[in-house]
Amino acid sequence: MSATASWQDLLARPADGNHMCQIYADEAFLVDAIAHFIATGLRRDAGVVVIATAEHWDACTARLAEQKVSLREAEWRGQLVLLDAEKTLSQFMVGGMPDWKSFQDVVGSAINNVRHRYARVRAFGEMVGILWRRGERRAALRLEELWNHLVKVQDLALCCAYRIDGLADDAYDGALASLCEAHSHIIPAPDYRRLDESVARASKEVLGSRVARMLQSLAAERPPSARMPAGQSMLLWLEENMPLTAPRVLARARAHYHASTS
Amino acid sequence: METKKSYPHEGLRRRLASFGIPRAQHDIDALWKMLPVRLNGPPFNGFDADAMAEVLLYLIEKGIIRLPCQIEALLDFDWGTHACHFYRSQEDLLEFLVPYFRRGLENDEYCLWVVAPPLTIETVREAMTPAGRQVADLDRQMRFAGHDQWYLDEAGRIKDVAAIRGAWAQAARHALDAGYRGLRCAGDTSWIPRRNWNGFIKYECEVNDAMAGLRIKAVCSYPLHGSGVGLMSNVLGSHRGLFVKGEGWWHRIATTDPKEARAVLLALQGDKS
Numbered sequence: 001m002s003a004t005a006s007w008q009d010l011l012a013r014p015a016d017g018n019h020m021c022q023i024y025a026d027e028a029f030l031v032d033a034i035a036h037f038i039a040t041g042l043r044r045d046a047g048v049v050v051i052a053t054a055e056h057w058d059a060c061t062a063r064l065a066e067q068k069v070s071l072r073e074a075e076w077r078g079q080l081v082l083l084d085a086e087k088t089l090s091q092f093m094v095g096g097m098p099d100w101k102s103f104q105d106v107v108g109s110a111i112n113n114v115r116h117r118y119a120r121v122r123a124f125g126e127m128v129g130i131l132w133r134r135g136e137r138r139a140a141l142r143l144e145e146l147w148n149h150l151v152k153v154q155d156l157a158l159c160c161a162y163r164i165d166g167l168a169d170d171a172y173d174g175a176l177a178s179l180c181e182a183h184s185h186i187i188p189a190p191d192y193r194r195l196d197e198s199v200a201r202a203s204k205e206v207l208g209s210r211v212a213r214m215l216q217s218l219a220a221e222r223p224p225s226a227r228m229p230a231g232q233s234m235l236l237w238l239e240e241n242m243p244l245t246a247p248r249v250l251a252r253a254r255a256h257y258h259a260s261t262s
Numbered sequence: 263m264e265t266k267k268s269y270p271h272e273g274l275r276r277r278l279a280s281f282g283i284p285r286a287q288h289d290i291d292a293l294w295k296m297l298p299v300r301l302n303g304p305p306f307n308g309f310d311a312d313a314m315a316e317v318l319l320y321l322i323e324k325g326i327i328r329l330p331c332q333i334e335a336l337l338d339f340d341w342g343t344h345a346c347h348f349y350r351s352q353e354d355l356l357e358f359l360v361p362y363f364r365r366g367l368e369n370d371e372y373c374l375w376v377v378a379p380p381l382t383i384e385t386v387r388e389a390m391t392p393a394g395r396q397v398a399d400l401d402r403q404m405r406f407a408g409h410d411q412w413y414l415d416e417a418g419r420i421k422d423v424a425a426i427r428g429a430w431a432q433a434a435r436h437a438l439d440a441g442y443r444g445l446r447c448a449g450d451t452s453w454i455p456r457r458n459w460n461g462f463i464k465y466e467c468e469v470n471d472a473m474a475g476l477r478i479k480a481v482c483s484y485p486l487h488g489s490g491v492g493l494m495s496n497v498l499g500s501h502r503g504l505f506v507k508g509e510g511w512w513h514r515i516a517t518t519d520p521k522e523a524r525a526v527l528l529a530l531q532g533d534k535s
Contacts, residue, residue, distance in 0.1 A: 206308040210299050210529050211317060217525035218326070242316035244271055248308070 004229045007033065007187040012040040014122060014157035019148060021183040021226070023176070025165035029190045030056065034124055035063040037159055042074050047118030049111050051083045051125040078117050081110050089127040096136065098143045104150075111154050122157040129162045137178075144182035159187075166195075166232060167254040169247060172239040179226075180236065186228040194260055195253075199231035202252035203238075206245060270315035277319050281329055293318060295509040296330040299529040326522050330511035333358060337365040339479040341444055344470045345503035348486040348527060352380055354507055355483055359448055360389050362481060366446035367403055371479070372437030376449035378409040403442070405433075409453050420458055423465045427472055434478050444477030452485050459493060466500035481505075486531050491524060498523045506530055 010020060011033060024030045034052065038060070041048040052060065064071060074080035092102035107125075114121050125147070131140035144160070151158050162179065164171050166188035180186060189195045203212035219237035220230070228236075235253065238246035268290050269275065275288050283296070293314040294301060298321065301309075321327045339345065349355045359375065366373045375390075377383050383406045391400055412429065415421050430447070437445040454462050466482065473480065484497055486506070498504065498520040506513050508530065515523045 207313055207317070208299075208301060208307065208309050210301065211297075211309065211313075214299060214525050214529035215317070217528070218320075218522055221519060221522050221525075222324075241320050242313065244274070244312040245316050248313075 004192060004227060006192060007190075008036060010185060010187065011037040011159065013044075014159070016120065016155045016157055017151060018157045018184050019151050019182070020157075020159045020185040020187060021179050022159060022161045022187040023164040023166050023171070023179070024161065025163070025168070026190070027056075027059070030161055030163075031059045031063055032190070033159070033161070033187065034060045035067070037122065037124055038080070039064060039067055039069045041122045042069060042079060044120075045079075045118065047079055047081075047114030047121040048074070049081045049083070049114055049121065049123040051085050051088050051107070051123070051127055053085045053126060053130070056126065057082065057084075078114065081114055083107075083110060085125070085127050085130055089130060093139070097139050098146055100146055100149075103143075103146050108150055108154070111150070111156060115154065115156075120157075121154065122159070124159045124161070126161045128160050132162050132164075137175075141178060141182060144179075148182065166235075167250065167257055169250065172235070172246065172250065176236060177224075177239065180224045180228075181226075183226045186226045186232060188228060188232040189257075192229040192231075194257060196229055196231035198253045198256035198260070199234050199249070201256050202249045203234065205252055206249050268311060270311040274312060274315040274319065278315060281319075281322055283329070288315070290314060296511055298327055298330075298506065298508045298513045298515070298526050300532065300534050301509070302534045321526070324517075326515065326517040326526065328514040328516050330508065330513055333361050333512050334365075336505055336512055336514055337362050339503070341477045341479060342474050343503060344466075344473045344478075344480045344482070344501055345505060346497055346501040347481050347483045348489070348504070348506045348530070349483055350486050350507070355381065355450065356386070356389055357507065358505065358512075359386075359481070359483070362448065363390060363404065363446065364392075366479075367400075369446075370443050371446040372433075372440060372442040372444070373404040374407065374433050374445060374447040375404070376407050376409055376412045376447070378450040378453040381450070383408060409450065412449070413453075420454075420461065423461075423468055426465060427468060430469070430478065430480075431472075431476070434476055438477060444479070446479045448481040448483065450483040452483075459496075463493075463496040463500055466497070470500050470502065486527070489527075489531070491528070494524045494527055495520050498527075 014020065022030065022033050034056065038048050038050060050057070061071060071080060075082070088106060091106045092099050094102065111121055111123060128140045128143050131143060147158060164175060166176065203215070207215065216234060219234055223233055224236055235246070235250060238249055269288050275285060278288055279285055290306065290311040291304060293311060294306065296318055297314060322329060347358050349358065363373045363375060375386060377386050387406055390404065413420055413426060433447065434445040451462065482501065504515040504523060506515065506527065515526055517523050
């Protein structure tokens with residue numbers, strides 16, 4: 001299918017201005033991704049700002065300790081700044097929506113402080129994920145807009161995370177499609193190749209090999225705005241263009257993906 | 263166990279009807295025949311009526327194909343059109359070209375058919391002569407030429423592009439001088455050796471450019487079997503309009519994106535699956 005860069009490569013070497021979105025069903029995948037993003041950033045001499053929940057930060061700290069990454073030293077150098085996601089979020093929410101000025105004062109300043117010492121800055125944030133989980137989707141998407149503005153003016157690489165299972169039916173109620181609009185990349189699963197193969201096999205079973213191949217080629221000509229593995233892109237294409245067939249392909253893709261995991 | 267539906271969901275049926283596909287043709291067997299895909303007949307395994315309708319609607323709504331139709335609906339070209347036709351068999355070839363030229367005869371156009379094996383001039387002349395009509399009548403308004411006579415020089419090499427283009431222009435002038443409305447022509451490409459494809463495609467591109475504004479309508483026929491992806495892309499880029507037969511219906515591939523057109527052609531190529 002596609003030659004999309006692996007999420008490991010993407011998170012290790014993000015371009016300035018990238019606004020990546022990780023969706024996860026499994027906490028271990030999230031922790032792996034954050035730890036990788038932080039460790040590679042520190043090694044590449046980038047400033048790193050992490051806005052995570054306490055629970056995820058604890059898990060991440062343990063993972064980074066296994067990799068012998070010294071967080072204390074990085075914090076002491078001013079290379080790493082850690083903010084609590086819940087607390088930070090509460091500092092710029094006004095009337096249930098994020099407020100640009102307060103966001104700039106709290107988050108923008110934190111990034112700016114790191115920027116003074118490091119030419120390249122990367123940030124991880126899961127405040128949008130918290131809003132999404134609370135059902136405050138409008139606020140989450142508004143916060144993504146504020147982040148996009150900050151990414152532009154600060155020229156930083158940003159990774160967000162949402163607890164959404166990319167192979168679950170409810171991801172295709174418009175949720176993933178709206179996230180595509182707000183991001184440059186979607187990181188949907190730990191194993192891209194298995195995802196691509198599961199979707200290709202499911203499409204073939206539901207549509208027959210010749211139709212599936214034709215649709216894969218047609219879908220590739222009209223890709224979503226965010227970059228992602230071909231299997232994920234195909235699922236979104238099916239949701240948009242073949243809404244009655246899409247759930248059947250998704251159910252089979254889910255079964256194949258999980259069968260090959262276990 | 264998934265149940266197979268004979269008809270698609272009512273919402274899809276309304277959309278099919280809005281494109282002029284009558285409700286009587288919404289059953290799974292009829293939809294299958296309208297798809298530009300080479301498929302075995304029933305049973306269709308997982309491919310149900312909803313999926314067939316959704317694929318067909320996508321192709322039509324996005325302008326990738328026109329509504330599948332009978333051959334007669336595809337034969338009225340504008341002057342200056344240089345279209346291509348992909349065929350699977352000799353029968354396919356005749357099924358397109360005989361009505362194509364008959365329409366030209368009816369429209370008072372001069373017709374020129376450049377014939378290549380396995381068809382012969384005798385075969386196509388016979389196919390073009392309806393019962394009760396004299397061959398002499400046909401010969402006044404139509405010319406048949408062998409591909410060797412039209413495209414090759416005396417040593418059997420492909421003539422240069424300017425010479426072939428000049429011959430078409432001369433034929434068009436002859437048509438107008440003789441009082442016809444213009445020239446309707448067709449040529450088959452099955453005789454071209456693979457090593458000569460690049461040169462021939464260059465010729466096709468030049469023909470495409472040269473035909474704009476001329477009173478010529480031309481169709482180039484290409485065998486679908488054995489046409490590789492590269493050739494398809496080149497052919498698609500050098501013609502305006504592409505015709506191909508599906509499971510009983512004819513398709514006009516309307517997209518201007520060669521990759522989309524190629525995706526449909528590949529679905530029609532080869533054995534059924």
